Amino acid sequence: MKIEVLVIGGGIVGLSCAAESAKNGFSTLLVERHESFGQETSSRNSEVIHSGIYYQPGSLKAKLCVTANHNLYKECERSGVWTKRCGKLIVAVTQEERKPLEELYKRGLANGVGELVLLDAIQAKRIEPYIKCCAAIYVLSTGIIDSHQLMKSYLSEAKSFGADFAFNVNFVGGERKNYLFDVRLRDTDGHLTTLEAEYVINAAGLQSDKVAQAFGINIDTAGYRLHYNRGHYYSVSPSKGKLISHLVYPIPLKHLVSVGIHTAIDKAGRVRLGPDHEYLDQSIPEIDWYKFDDTRKEKFLKAVQSYFPALQLSDLSPDQVGVRPKLKGSESEVKDFIIQEESVKGLSGLVNLIGIESPGLTCAREIAREVIRRIVDIS
Ligand SMILES: Cc1cc2nc3c(=O)[nH]c(=O)nc-3n(C[C@H](O)[C@H](O)[C@H](O)COP(=O)(O)OP(=O)(O)OC[C@H]3O[C@@H](n4cnc5c(N)ncnc54)[C@H](O)[C@@H]3O)c2cc1C
Numbered sequence: 001m002k003i004e005v006l007v008i009g010g011g012i013v014g015l016s017c018a019a020e021s022a023k024n025g026f027s028t029l030l031v032e033r034h035e036s037f038g039q040e041t042s043s044r045n046s047e048v049i050h051s052g053i054y055y056q057p058g059s060l061k062a063k064l065c066v067t068a069n070h071n072l073y074k075e076c077e078r079s080g081v082w083t084k085r086c087g088k089l090i091v092a093v094t095q096e097e098r099k100p101l102e103e104l105y106k107r108g109l110a111n112g113v114g115e116l117v118l119l120d121a122i123q124a125k126r127i128e129p130y131i132k133c134c135a136a137i138y139v140l141s142t143g144i145i146d147s148h149q150l151m152k153s154y155l156s157e158a159k160s161f162g163a164d165f166a167f168n169v170n171f172v173g174g175e176r177k178n179y180l181f182d183v184r185l186r187d188t189d190g191h192l193t194t195l196e197a198e199y200v201i202n203a204a205g206l207q208s209d210k211v212a213q214a215f216g217i218n219i220d221t222a223g224y225r226l227h228y229n230r231g232h233y234y235s236v237s238p239s240k241g242k243l244i245s246h247l248v249y250p251i252p253l254k255h256l257v258s259v260g261i262h263t264a265i266d267k268a269g270r271v272r273l274g275p276d277h278e279y280l281d282q283s284i285p286e287i288d289w290y291k292f293d294d295t296r297k298e299k300f301l302k303a304v305q306s307y308f309p310a311l312q313l314s315d316l317s318p319d320q321v322g323v324r325p326k327l328k329g330s331e332s333e334v335k336d337f338i339i340q341e342e343s344v345k346g347l348s349g350l351v352n353l354i355g356i357e358s359p360g361l362t363c364a365r366e367i368a369r370e371v372i373r374r375i376v377d378i379s
Pocket of ligand 1: 008009010011012013014015031032033034037038039040041042043044045046047048049050169170171172203204205206207208211231275321322323324325356357358359360361362363
């Protein structure tokens with residue numbers, strides 16, 4: 001069997017790549033190791049449409065996120081995917097946090113994030129009466145989305161342009177031979193199939209470094225090795241959840257390890273808190289990554305009570321765990337998304353997507369457009 005574009009991974013990024021690829025006229029096949037799409041990071045996140053305020057000016061994260069925020073609401077309106085432009089407050093709780101808040105505001109302006117307003121304590125209280133702060137940034141363009149619906153719409157779009165999907169199929173290896181990739185796939189019964197692909201898009205999320213390695217790339221030399229960083233969510237009792245109507249975020253952690261434990265609101269109006277951050281010991285088996293560790297309740301309460309004092313320990317119940325594919329082992333450096341067409345490594349036509357952490361859900365369509373641009377450039 002021979003196809004033009006093989007997409008490895010059926011999360012939000014793989015699905016959007018399949019849609020863009022098929023729309024551009026390439027014969028497209030997406031393979032996903034689970035029985036359905038979106039079983040990993042794409043269904044374990046805050047479902048926030050980010051504005052682009054946080055990221056280094058000029059970085060892919062900043063550029064793609066600002067564009068994505070602008071395009072995604074309109075796209076979802078057309079495709080019937082639920083979104084809500086609920087807005088977000090980033091709060092300075094102490095006087096010391098005013099300076100980093102102002103720096104963040106300037107960064108947002110530098111990135112071209114529209115509709116940013118600096119608020120004093122009284123103005124912030126008018127918007128969120130139960131939130132305590134001495135100043136805040138009001139980011140009007142931030143919103144929330146039904147991520148499952150978005151994935152379904154990318155799947156339908158890809159199918160409408162003729163893309164094929166193979167679930168329960170694991171990519172196990174590949175090499176470049178005679179201007180094509182020979183790709184080995186194994187189904188859940190253990191059957192091995194080989195197919196030829198002109199282009200391969202590695203959208204394997206948490207496994208994307210291993211997929212790159214399977215094509216013979218040295219992931220340490222290339223800087224592709226991933227470090228797994230786990231984040232827990234607690235849900236908030238409805239009686240306290242109804243006291244807030246915006247997303248509320250603290251000042252982000254240094255070097256953007258995390259944007260901090262914030263409030264997240266879903267389509268049903270349910271409020272969650274999270275995610276925290278913790279690098280996973282590489283020896284922990286994948287099956288245990290998503291086990292909820294309830295020993296962190298007090299830590300969550302302390303973090304969130306600083307800006308949402310009405311919250312009590314009894315308001316929190318365990319929700320879910322997500323895992324970030326981080327491109328760093330230390331907290332010293334902010335890494336960008338890697339979108340790399342691998343001609344320089346002798347693997348022309350392989351596009352690796354590595355370290356697609358937040359804002360990857362927001363940016364999925366823009367990442368896919370970037371990937372297809374790179375494929376079209378070499379075709
Ligand atoms: C805690 C948390 C909160 C977040 N919050 C937000 C947010 O609010 N807003 C936002 O924009 N982003 C957010 N993100 C980031 C966003 O969720 C991710 O960037 C996005 O979901 C990544 O999608 P993906 O398709 O790359 O990866 P995934 O969803 O992980 O998909 C990868 C797929 O590849 C498959 N796969 C892996 N290996 C193979 C193989 N060998 N063969 C076949 N299939 C394979 C997997 O089974 C999986 O389905 C958050 C992330 C986390 C962890």
